[in-house]
Amino acid sequence: MGRAILIVLDSVGIGGARDADAFGDAGADTFGHILAAAKTGAADRDGLRSGPLKLPNLRRLGLHRAAGHIDEEIPAGGRYGTAGEVSRGKDTPSGHWEIAGVPVLFDWGYFPRSVPAFPASLIQQIVDDSAIPGILGDRHASGTEIIAELGEASVASGKPIFYTSSDSVLQIAAHETHFGLERLYDLCAVARRHVDPLNIGRVIARPFTGEDAASFRRTANRRDYSVPPPEPTVLDRAVAAGRKVIAIGKIGDIFAGHGISEVRKGDGNMALFDKMLGAVEDAADGDLVFANFVDFDMLFGHRRDVPGYAAALEAFDARLPELEARLRPGDLAIITADHGCDPTWPGSDHTRENVPVLVFGPGVAPGPIGRRETFADIGESVAAHLGLPPGRHGTSFL
Numbered sequence: 001m002g003r004a005i006l007i008v009l010d011s012v013g014i015g016g017a018r019d020a021d022a023f024g025d026a027g028a029d030t031f032g033h034i035l036a037a038a039k040t041g042a043a044d045r046d047g048l049r050s051g052p053l054k055l056p057n058l059r060r061l062g063l064h065r066a067a068g069h070i071d072e073e074i075p076a077g078g079r080y081g082t083a084g085e086v087s088r089g090k091d092t093p094s095g096h097w098e099i100a101g102v103p104v105l106f107d108w109g110y111f112p113r114s115v116p117a118f119p120a121s122l123i124q125q126i127v128d129d130s131a132i133p134g135i136l137g138d139r140h141a142s143g144t145e146i147i148a149e150l151g152e153a154s155v156a157s158g159k160p161i162f163y164t165s166s167d168s169v170l171q172i173a174a175h176e177t178h179f180g181l182e183r184l185y186d187l188c189a190v191a192r193r194h195v196d197p198l199n200i201g202r203v204i205a206r207p208f209t210g211e212d213a214a215s216f217r218r219t220a221n222r223r224d225y226s227v228p229p230p231e232p233t234v235l236d237r238a239v240a241a242g243r244k245v246i247a248i249g250k251i252g253d254i255f256a257g258h259g260i261s262e263v264r265k266g267d268g269n270m271a272l273f274d275k276m277l278g279a280v281e282d283a284a285d286g287d288l289v290f291a292n293f294v295d296f297d298m299l300f301g302h303r304r305d306v307p308g309y310a311a312a313l314e315a316f317d318a319r320l321p322e323l324e325a326r327l328r329p330g331d332l333a334i335i336t337a338d339h340g341c342d343p344t345w346p347g348s349d350h351t352r353e354n355v356p357v358l359v360f361g362p363g364v365a366p367g368p369i370g371r372r373e374t375f376a377d378i379g380e381s382v383a384a385h386l387g388l389p390p391g392r393h394g395t396s397f398l
């Protein structure tokens with residue numbers, strides 16, 4: 001049976017979603033547009049990277065083939081294909097829960113694009129229950145931009161910054177020491193209670209440090225307050241069967257701790273890769289290591305930074321042989337994504353896209369798995385590999 005290693009490259013979509021138009025995303029293609037930009041030099045940045053994308057390992061595992069960039073030069077080194085999303089949203093929890101076998105077939109609550117964006121009664125309840133002097137922001141925004149704009153006023157007034165995006169999310173930014181990190185966490189827990197009736201997917205604490213607009217930086221102490229998935233996922237099935245589920249990065253938060261035996265966090269993709277390697281060494285037969293690599297989305301997709309995204313893909317690719325060297329006979333590894341976030345697309349939000357499905361391991365015979373109709377096929381394949389009972393939303397491709 002071996003172990004299963006499930007890897008989400010956060011936002012590394014490959015375009016082609018049948019329903020992209022309904023999201024205003026027809027033509028969005030995170031990987032394809034970075035690949036194309038790199039060919040023309042549009043992904044060059046002095047001191048960072050230059051030239052065509054160098055992804056020898058992901059290419060060998062079939063990323064380019066999965067994405068429809070036919071590549072006959074290199075024989076496929078793994079099973080490769082693509083998956084479409086059936087969940088209604090293009091947000092992180094929907095993508096991850098569907099990967100884990102549970103699509104989100106209900107509508108999340110969203111805050112309108114108006115200013116203010118939050119209902120006055122909601123803000124009043126949160127202010128009353130948390131003893132803050134009021135709030136700043138109260139609109140849709142990019143997190144880094146709104147901290148640069150309102151961070152100094154927030155520090156001076158003691159009012160935290162509330163903002164949202166096209167995700168089902170209430171984000172609260174406050175200074176880590178002037179406001180206080182624990183106080184920010186307590187405030188988010190209060191806010192979590194009050195947004196429950198509005199069906200909001202996540203409240204996110206976004207602490208920052210620095211002393212003025214030019215030096216404010218968000219820290220790794222971000223914390224997500226998520227609702228749990230609507231029904232048991234493959235993670236819950238694994239834990240119920242006595243297996244260990246080791247969550248790397250924000251996986252534990254995304255599943256609100258449900259079906260998670262152990263959480264290992266890291267600051268940035270490279271630290272997360274180290275944590276993942278450690279977990280692969282520690283996992284026993286039948287266990288699941290589930291990792292999320294957040295930088296692609298948070299640092300480069302939302303910031304619409306093409307060279308940064310390209311460099312992050314190359315850095316991840318360069319470390320893949322370290323993972324492959326730690327795989328044992330019978331292990332199954334899958335690389336996929338939870339949605340797109342095309343850095344060439346207008347705005348700063350996610351993009352509705354298909355995702356790659358790259359399946360590899362010492363005993364995995366190379367070849368195509370075609371287009372899967374739901375990300376849930378990934379979780380069901382993990383279940384089949386680990387000998388867990390099947391769920392009701394997907395079909396194993398093993």
Ligand SMILES: O=P(O)(O)O[C@H]1O[C@H](CO)[C@@H](O)[C@H]1O
Pocket residue numbers: 092141142143144164165166167169171204206298302
């Ligand atoms: O601009 P920042 O704060 O990074 O916000 C992004 O991060 C949120 C959570 O991933 C998303 O909803 C998106 O809006």
Ligand SMILES: [Mn+2]
Pocket residue numbers: 010011091092095297338339
């Ligand atoms: Mn995501």
Ligand SMILES: [Mn+2]
Pocket residue numbers: 092297298302341350
């Ligand atoms: Mn995101």
